[in-house]
Amino acid sequence: QVQLVQSGAEVKKPGASVKVSCKASGYTFTGYYIHWVRQAPGQGLEWVGWINPSSGGTYYEQNFQGRVTMTWDTSISTAYMELSSLRSDDTAVFYCARDHGASYYFFWGQGTLVTVSS
Amino acid sequence: EIVMTQSPATLSVSPGERATLSCRASQSVSSNLAWYQQKPGQAPRLLIYGASTRATGIPARFSGSGSGTEFTLTISSLQSVDFAVYYCQHYTNWPLTFGGGTKVEIK
Numbered sequence: 001q002v003q004l005v006q007s008g009a010e011v012k013k014p015g016a017s018v019k020v021s022c023k024a025s026g027y028t029f030t031g032y033y034i035h036w037v038r039q040a041p042g043q044g045l046e047w048v049g050w051i052n053p054s055s056g057g058t059y060y061e062q063n064f065q066g067r068v069t070m071t072w073d074t075s076i077s078t079a080y081m082e083l084s085s086l087r088s089d090d091t092a093v094f095y096c097a098r099d100h101g102a103s104y105y106f107f108w109g110q111g112t113l114v115t116v117s118s
Numbered sequence: 119e120i121v122m123t124q125s126p127a128t129l130s131v132s133p134g135e136r137a138t139l140s141c142r143a144s145q146s147v148s149s150n151l152a153w154y155q156q157k158p159g160q161a162p163r164l165l166i167y168g169a170s171t172r173a174t175g176i177p178a179r180f181s182g183s184g185s186g187t188e189f190t191l192t193i194s195s196l197q198s199v200d201f202a203v204y205y206c207q208h209y210t211n212w213p214l215t216f217g218g219g220t221k222v223e224i225k
Binding site for chain 1: 150152161162164174213
């Protein structure tokens with residue numbers, strides 16, 4: 001069965017960077033895009049961008065451009081999202097999700113809480 | 119960027135009643151519209167894609183309709199497990215965007 005397992009919670013200081021991992025199993029990793037979605041506490045869902053694990057191509061939402069980098073390691077079926085220059089308003093749960101051919105998400109990771117605090 | 123607007127923000131419904139949630143797109147998204155349910159501490163759960171196709175394992179009491187800019191999610195007879203926040207999302211182009219959510223609460 002398809003599973004996405006994310007790395008654990010992180011606490012970072014303002015200005016630091018965080019790298020969240022998303023390990024995929026149960027399907028061909030290079031066959032589907034991995035997307036990342038942010039959810040601040042008590043708030044809605046915000047799309048961050050995607051990575052194509054087949055080509056390495058990426059697309060980042062404009063609000064995150066310049067601060068986000070998505071990478072992948074096919075050998076361990078893992079996608080990564082790194083967010084730099086962290087601010088307190090980056091405190092959020094970050095989810096990875098696999099697309100379904102089209103970009104809606106049946107499969108989600110469990111979420112990773114990133115807390116930015118001095 | 120396509121802006122997705124959901125209404126109402128909160129919907130108070132008694133168990134067994136019908137719930138109707140709305141989602142409007144700022145420009146046409148054709149039928150490239152998905153609905154999700156989210157409960158506290160959980161990842162979103164896909165309910166509907168293609169505006170009206172139920173995802174695998176979703177009960178028949180959930181139905182979606184609409185195309186273009188106006189969409190509706192209907193829960194025909196609310197059960198206790200259905201009280202949650204519901205989001206719509208378009209996937210017609212980049213960037214993908216979500217609506218702000220509708221919280222369905224017990225009346």
